[in-house]
Amino acid sequence: MTEPVLSIRNLTVEIPTRRGLFKPVQGVSYDIRPGEIRGVVGESGAGKSMTGNAVIGLLDPPARVSEGEIWLNGRRIDQLDAEQKRRIRGGEIAMIFQDPLTSLNPLFTVGEQLVETIQLHLGLSSSEAQSRAIALLDRVRIPNPEERFHQYPHQFSGGMRQRVVIALALCSEPSVIVADEPTTALDVSIQAQVLDLIKELARERQVGVILVTHDMGVIADTTDEVTVMYEGRVVEQGTTSQILGAPTHEYTKSLIAAVPRPQVKLHRFPQVSYGGRETAFKIEDLARNWDRSTASKSGTLVEVKGLTKRFLAKGAILPSQRSYFTAVDDVSFDIKDGEVFGLVGESGSGKSTVARMLATLYPVDGGTVTFDGEEVTGMDAKQLSAYRKQIQMIFQDPFSSLNPRMSVGDIVAEPLVHHKLLSRAEIGPRVRELLDRVGLASDAYRKYPHEFSGGQRQRISIARALATQPRFLICDEPTSALDVSIQAQILNILKDLQEHLGLTMLFISHDLPVVRQMCDRVGVMRQGKLVEVQETSALFEAPKSDYTRELLDLMPRLEQLSEEQIAELRT
Amino acid sequence: MNRFLDSDVFYAFRTSPVAIVSLIVTVLMVLAAVFAPLIATTNPFDPASLNLMNGFTAPMEPNAFTGESFFLGTDDQGRDVFSTILYGLRISLFVGVAAVMLAMVIGIFLGLLSGYVGGWTETIIMRAADVQLTFPSILVAMLIFGVAKGVTPVEYRDQMAIWVLILAIGLSDWVQFARVVRGATLVEKSKDYVAAARLIGRSPLTIMIRHILPNVLSPVLVIATISLALAIIAEATLSFLGVGAPATQPSLGTLIRIGQGFLFSGEWWILLFPACTLLVLALAVNLLGDWLRDALNPRLR
Numbered sequence A: 001m002t003e004p005v006l007s008i009r010n011l012t013v014e015i016p017t018r019r020g021l022f023k024p025v026q027g028v029s030y031d032i033r034p035g036e037i038r039g040v041v042g043e044s045g046a047g048k049s050m051t052g053n054a055v056i057g058l059l060d061p062p063a064r065v066s067e068g069e070i071w072l073n074g075r076r077i078d079q080l081d082a083e084q085k086r087r088i089r090g091g092e093i094a095m096i097f098q099d100p101l102t103s104l105n106p107l108f109t110v111g112e113q114l115v116e117t118i119q120l121h122l123g124l125s126s127s128e129a130q131s132r133a134i135a136l137l138d139r140v141r142i143p144n145p146e147e148r149f150h151q152y153p154h155q156f157s158g159g160m161r162q163r164v165v166i167a168l169a170l171c172s173e174p175s176v177i178v179a180d181e182p183t184t185a186l187d188v189s190i191q192a193q194v195l196d197l198i199k200e201l202a203r204e205r206q207v208g209v210i211l212v213t214h215d216m217g218v219i220a221d222t223t224d225e226v227t228v229m230y231e232g233r234v235v236e237q238g239t240t241s242q243i244l245g246a247p248t249h250e251y252t253k254s255l256i257a258a259v260p261r262p263q264v265k266l267h268r269f270p271q272v273s274y275g276g277r278e279t280a281f282k283i284e285d286l287a288r289n290w291d292r293s294t295a296s297k298s299g300t301l302v303e304v305k306g307l308t309k310r311f312l313a314k315g316a317i318l319p320s321q322r323s324y325f326t327a328v329d330d331v332s333f334d335i336k337d338g339e340v341f342g343l344v345g346e347s348g349s350g351k352s353t354v355a356r357m358l359a360t361l362y363p364v365d366g367g368t369v370t371f372d373g374e375e376v377t378g379m380d381a382k383q384l385s386a387y388r389k390q391i392q393m394i395f396q397d398p399f400s401s402l403n404p405r406m407s408v409g410d411i412v413a414e415p416l417v418h419h420k421l422l423s424r425a426e427i428g429p430r431v432r433e434l435l436d437r438v439g440l441a442s443d444a445y446r447k448y449p450h451e452f453s454g455g456q457r458q459r460i461s462i463a464r465a466l467a468t469q470p471r472f473l474i475c476d477e478p479t480s481a482l483d484v485s486i487q488a489q490i491l492n493i494l495k496d497l498q499e500h501l502g503l504t505m506l507f508i509s510h511d512l513p514v515v516r517q518m519c520d521r522v523g524v525m526r527q528g529k530l531v532e533v534q535e536t537s538a539l540f541e542a543p544k545s546d547y548t549r550e551l552l553d554l555m556p557r558l559e560q561l562s563e564e565q566i567a568e569l570r571t
Numbered sequence B: 001m002n003r004f005l006d007s008d009v010f011y012a013f014r015t016s017p018v019a020i021v022s023l024i025v026t027v028l029m030v031l032a033a034v035f036a037p038l039i040a041t042t043n044p045f046d047p048a049s050l051n052l053m054n055g056f057t058a059p060m061e062p063n064a065f066t067g068e069s070f071f072l073g074t075d076d077q078g079r080d081v082f083s084t085i086l087y088g089l090r091i092s093l094f095v096g097v098a099a100v101m102l103a104m105v106i107g108i109f110l111g112l113l114s115g116y117v118g119g120w121t122e123t124i125i126m127r128a129a130d131v132q133l134t135f136p137s138i139l140v141a142m143l144i145f146g147v148a149k150g151v152t153p154v155e156y157r158d159q160m161a162i163w164v165l166i167l168a169i170g171l172s173d174w175v176q177f178a179r180v181v182r183g184a185t186l187v188e189k190s191k192d193y194v195a196a197a198r199l200i201g202r203s204p205l206t207i208m209i210r211h212i213l214p215n216v217l218s219p220v221l222v223i224a225t226i227s228l229a230l231a232i233i234a235e236a237t238l239s240f241l242g243v244g245a246p247a248t249q250p251s252l253g254t255l256i257r258i259g260q261g262f263l264f265s266g267e268w269w270i271l272l273f274p275a276c277t278l279l280v281l282a283l284a285v286n287l288l289g290d291w292l293r294d295a296l297n298p299r300l301r
Helices: A048-055 A082-088 A110-122 A126-139 A158-170 A188-205 A216-222 A240-245 A250-257 A283-288 A351-358 A381-390 A408-418 A424-437 A442-446 A454-466 A484-501 A512-518 A536-541 A546-554 A563-570 B002-006 B008-014 B017-034 B081-117 B119-133 B137-151 B154-172 B174-189 B192-200 B204-240 B252-260 B269-296
Strands: A006-017 A020-032 A037-041 A064-072 A093-096 A176-180 A208-213 A225-230 A233-239 A300-314 A323-336 A340-344 A366-371 A391-394 A472-476 A504-509 A521-526 A529-535
Touching: A006 A048, A020 A048, A020 A064, A020 A208, A020 A225, A020 A233, A037 A048, A037 A188, A037 A216, A048 A064, A048 A176, A048 A208, A093 A158, A110 A126, A110 A158, A126 A158, A158 A188, A176 A188, A188 A208, A188 A216, A188 A546, A208 A216, A216 A240, A225 A240, A225 A250, A233 A240, A233 A250, A250 A484, A300 A351, A300 A504, A323 A351, A323 A366, A323 A504, A340 A351, A340 A512, A351 A472, A351 A504, A381 A391, A391 A454, A391 B192, A408 A424, A408 A442, A408 A454, A408 B192, A424 A442, A424 A454, A454 A484, A472 A484, A484 A504, A484 A512, A504 A512, A512 A536, A521 A536, A521 A546, A529 A536, A529 A546, B008 B017, B008 B269, B017 B081, B017 B269, B081 B119, B081 B154, B081 B174, B081 B204, B081 B252, B081 B269, B119 B174, B137 B154, B137 B204, B154 B174, B154 B204, B174 B204, B192 B204, B204 B252, B204 B269, B252 B269
Parallel strands: A037 A208, A037 A225, A093 A176, A176 A208, A323 A529, A340 A504, A340 A521, A391 A472, A472 A504
Antiparallel strands: A006 A020, A006 A064, A225 A233, A300 A323, A300 A366, A521 A529
16 A cells, blocks of 8 residues: 555644633544545535644644644644745645635636746746647647637636636645635536546545535545544444445435435435534424315416526617627426425526526516416506415525524514504514424524524424415525535425425426425426426436436436445444 | 623623723713713803903913912803803703614614615615715705705704704714625525514514614614714804804804814914814714624624
8 A cells, every 4th residue: 555645633623712612623633645535524614624724734823723733744743834835835735615716716727827826836948838738738638729728717617617626736846735625606507517626636646635524425426435424523434335235424424325326216314413503393283283275276386487587788778789698598397286286407507597586576577477377477566466476486505594683583473563463462472383384493693693593493494484375485405505404304305395284386496316205296407498307206217308317327326325225324 | 781791792891992992081071061960160052151351361370360270161152161161062962862773763764665675665665875975975964954954944053953964964974884784684684584473464664663673773883873973063164164053152163163263373272172172072983883893793803
């Protein structure tokens, strides 16, 4: 076995705060050998990024390494002064950040940024550096590297930009690359390409890679070794097949079990029950006094015909001079009563725009929306108010969907107050009941949103959405901002709602395994157009369009696990 | 209350000596102004209590004619400078606070409106703000003051002077509130909680007041504090130029104007004490505003 290029020994990071020392990383140790990719996985707040930052010496003060050692190529680097650390950073250790939008300087061409880095670290002449930069761009598979060399970052797409960032990381011929969630901001199809590239380059150049991620699929696809972190500590580490195939620690087991599978449809999502954070959801109580409205006349609740939305791309005073970007182009589908209809697609495919048009948040530019036999487009204010009472929406970002200056009680009460559904005296008890039913403690009523975690906030959102007893719930990526364990809880709540209350749902997601578990029928969107609509199982087994097939192929899977192993993990 | 004592802002306050000192100074000034009739030895607004023979008495020295002694001396009319400063402080603070309130109300309303509604409403309001910013605010205030003085009957002029001052300073100062509120509104508007409120069916006015307003208030608080210092100075400037508070109801600015006429004839105390009071007050309020800006902006911490 080769010598490790980087070893971390018993690393502890501490941050002094007003309330004493906080240790986000405690006693972490691992090695990275040349050409090896080590995945560091865990939930948000597990200390995985903090470990990476400690390695490259980019801890934000007052955070500091309080214990442990970091060795790079046989040299101890954690005690170097700022100047020496700076020389190592970007030299022997390079970094790939999550957001390719912000990690390139928008004022310089891609070529200038590459040449500058190459000259700084390798001391080549500018013509040598330039040819080297072009070779690197070619190596990360950017088409027409000679031409692209002179372009600015904004002329590249997200995936292309991340390739440039990788090229930039390779400039100095580093021995270690720290990649912090390098594909989280990218679409599935691009994610697969970027991961393949990282894998290939690591082998080819014998670079050790620390890949920080929260996504088990990425771990399974890409890494050789895995470190699982929980609350600042390493709970388990080993080779990827060993960790995924035969995890020994309870937390790892629950983490793997919580990943939604695309292959089979389960009744409920397995929940991560580690740490006792699972809270009960009392759906039966809610069903008891749920005013079940009569089913729609035709069996179809929502009908969308030729829906179109254009956004102004270039404004002008003369209408003939204006140009538009068509975000949603002639989309038609219907949602049956009590059905969960999924809408999948990559970012920019127009799925959220469809949701917002259904919710009357965006005006419709063409086509019609019919709800329970009545046309929504063209309703007057009074009819709209009645419509709004029957639909509700759960938003993607739990941090922006609750007003930070309103107490949770007021937030949940707002729909009741507005639609005058209950008298003043009845509202309080009703809100408490709703909060209780989504599994929040009774003192939540007086608290403010910032006192809650992402998953709890999403529960508050659900409580608010249920307040008016809607018939139709629009879920716009309700779990994409959440950790996998919390995701399972929220999805289970939504599933229960659908089953026990007969709610009809539009479920929007880019995550195919989740869609597989949640939806009865699925529509696939691409560039504003609906590519195909099928029953979920049919779509996953026999996709009609090439695009859907492509999406399905690119989905990261935990394929190293057999079905029996998964079943075993669940018990 | 416990929540406040535990908050980061209070912690930042407790650990900042500058903030503590400036708050104490500001509070003392406000208390002195509010309780001026109890603290002051004479009532400078009451001509009957003045003795012209007491004019130009130096501080802490008995007057040559009457033998009376004054803590900070007297002015040309025989008014006790200490009492006049207290009453002047009262007027200065009142005008400052009221003018900032007026500017704040106008600015918040127009800022919310232009940020939330957008389109032509926004264009008109913000262009009007831009036009106003091209004039120095003291000039705008003088213009408004001049017009207002022209339309009020002569016999009411002195009584109305204070209110006209408030109007003039308030109207010249709304722009920065409107700009900040508009910017913050644009950010808040795109957040999902606003979408959620629209989905419930809330009217634009309710959304603006109940949802957006509370979320844009912290920058407003900062500007209001800094504006207060500027408004006090603006009032002093106007009064110094002779277009502000009348000599019968002198503000700090008026006192400085009166005092500067006697500076070179040796009666320095008539100018120095009101000027120092103004300096300390404006400095304390300004430092408080600066500190508040830093404390409420987590990026600067």
